[in-house]
Amino acid sequence: MSTLDLSDMDGVGTAGRGVLRRFLARPPAVAALAVLGVFVLLAIIQPFALASPTRIEARNKFAAPSLAHPFGTDELGRDLLSRVAQAGQLSLGFAAGATAVAMVLGVAWGILAAARPGWLDEVLMRVAEAALAIPTLLFALVFVAAFGSGILAMTIVAGLLMSPLTARITRSAVLAELKAEYVHGLAAVGASRLRILFAEVLPNAVPALLAQASLNVATSLMLEATLSFVGLGIQPPDASWGTLLKVGYDRLYESVWYPLMPALLIIAAIAALNTVGDQLQRTLRSSFRSGR
Secondary structure (H helix, E strand, O other), X not given: OOOOOHHHHXXXXXXXXXXXXXXXXXXXXXXXXXXXXXXXXXXXXXXXXXXXXXXXXXXXXXXXXXXXXOOOEOOOOOEHHHHHHHHHHHHHHHHHHXXXXXXXXXXXXXXXXXXXXXXXXXXXXXXXXXXXXXXXHHHHHHHHHHHOOOHHHHHHHHHHHHXXXXXXXXXXXXXXXXXXXXXXXXXXOOOOHHHHHHHHHHHHOHHHHHHHHHHHHHHHHHHHHHHHHOOOOOOOOOOOHHHHHHHHHHOOOOOOHXXXXXXXXXXXXXXXXXXXXXXXXXXXXXXXXXXX
């Protein structure tokens, strides 16, 4: 009796890496990653290379951007670039943590639904659709009011709110892979369902999951900035991009630079993350049309 030669499938696990290579060949994707890299670098080097965010210069408050203070200064004369970079540590850390929660829960949710077609799949997807029917911001306001605005609580809440959409994306990506010929071949030679799902299908679904992860980070940043702007997010003495935007908005008539700088960083970060997600999706579509 003839058997299927598994060596024919050696290239299956590299499909995801091939998609990533084509993604990195796209100039908009590289530009977006460069912008995000600058923000991450600023947050990392702030304690070592930038001015102290707590140094007060009472005679230099609300200063316009200059060589000494590229983003200007705040109401106490503190360097706004350093404050924005320090706030980026909290904002980006919050977004990364919330995205990690969403991806862990959402990927497990989606894989379970895709692996168990039938009543379990129906129940899991109907729950996801019911959760998605309610605006994320409304859910966030309710949960933050109930559990508080601590960083850990907000991170978990944001992750929970993004997990239903992540689950739907995961389910779609996994179902698409389960229809591929290599899955039928592996099943024919006796590979277990778990091995097929986690050793072959999931790695090939990574590009789609990365696209969703980038959108989750953007959603987290927007959610944190919105909650902080209305006073329900990060509370002083901690500072995030959202809290700086709120304080700067209250001082708008004294310095237009104060709210403008954190606002521009939020907009640029979200635009870059959306570009990353969009370019990954475009790459996936072109890869499927060309047969990978």
